[in-house]
Amino acid sequence: MQIFLNNRMLSGYCINKQHNFILPYSGMNMLYRTLHYLLLCCSTFLFAQTHPEQLIQDVFQSELVYPQESGELQFTISPNLQNSRPVNLLSSPVAIEYGLSDSWQIEFSWMGYVHQENSLSGNISGPGDVEIGTKWRFLSPGHRNIQSAVGLDLQLPTGGTDGINEDDPAVEPYVIAAMDLNWLNDAHIFTQVGGEISLTSETDDAPGIFMNSGIIYPFRTFCVSTELNWITADEIAEIYVTPGIISTYGSYEFGFAIPIGVSSPADTYRIIAQFSIEFSLNGDETPD
Known part of the structure; x- marks a missing residue:
């Protein structure tokens, strides 16, 4: 590196x-x-110890504490490849986030068109599922460097293709705790914990649980991020280490990451590219 x-x-x-x-x-x-x-x-x-003017609002496999600002609309597309022998999965998720206030946002995402290649059972393609959600951020009184957020996502199995779409709708509540480290060039550390609860499943399976932790370190024109992602469902745990790099140019944000599976059920690796653009619907100019 x-x-x-x-x-x-x-x-x-x-x-x-x-x-x-x-x-x-x-x-x-x-x-x-x-x-x-x-x-x-x-x-x-x-590598001068200065950081980009604009906070990084998104990483790759974790949710950050930052919402969109009031009247700000962000559009994101994240084409990615998931490699897990003998299966490869290609998708291009798109997401729209809108800030109702400086602390509260709503969001809509769609998995896009999903293509799965399976050397054993053949290929499957079809539209992905839809997800809607909301997030609310809290500032710690007297400690502005410490922040937290709560969020809720609703997953809707709208695709209808067996093998690449979920069978049941589900809710995904989560909480985030974060801290800005002024003594470390304003680096940002975070932890997200949440679960996935099926709304219609008739089984007694425990809800899926996930936890993401990481750090974002800013340089002059870009940030580097490292995430540890842990996802469990049906007593199977997938663990990833996700190094990434993110660069901001005014209202544009570009990112690239390669999550690496470190547990046997996890994908061998993933490749994620990310592009975001922000618009202000209040008539204010977005950052240059």
Whole structure:
């Protein structure tokens, strides 16, 4: 990873400085020193301890505490691939979020057109399911760096294709706790805990439970994120480590992540691309 490589180079520079290595003065030595200091300056500029002007509102497999601001509309498309031998699943979910206030948002999402490739049973394609939801954020009195949120999603099996759509409608309540770390360049840590409860299932199966935790660290023009995702249903646990990178340009947001399955029931890996654009319906300009 590029970030760790640059950190190691910076550490190596400190060690050389500490031991006072003296190289003979020559044209080659001057060229080496010039390139060394140029690389150091470029690395320092690229990873300067400043953060993007706009908060990152979305990661890849977790819900964050931030809602859309009042009158703000966000459109997101997230094409992704899920690889799990012998099955590959391709989909392009789309989501619309709207801020009713600075603390409350409503959202609508659709899985888009889903294509499943199965080397054993053949391929299946069809429209995905629909989900509607809401989220409310709370600020901790006297501790503005600590925030929390509660949310509720309603999953509707509108696709109707066996094998790629859910059989029953379900509700998904969740809570989020988050903290901004001012001493760590305003890094953001979060934990989300929730469950999935079927509304019509006649079985006595326990509701599915999920937990997501992670950190977002801002650099000058982008943020890096790391998530730990844990999902359990029917006594089967899927665990993922999800490294990602997100860049914001005004009202546009781009992201890319590769979740890696670390438990046997999980997908081997996933590839997620994410594109978002925000509009203000209040007549205010979105951030440049």
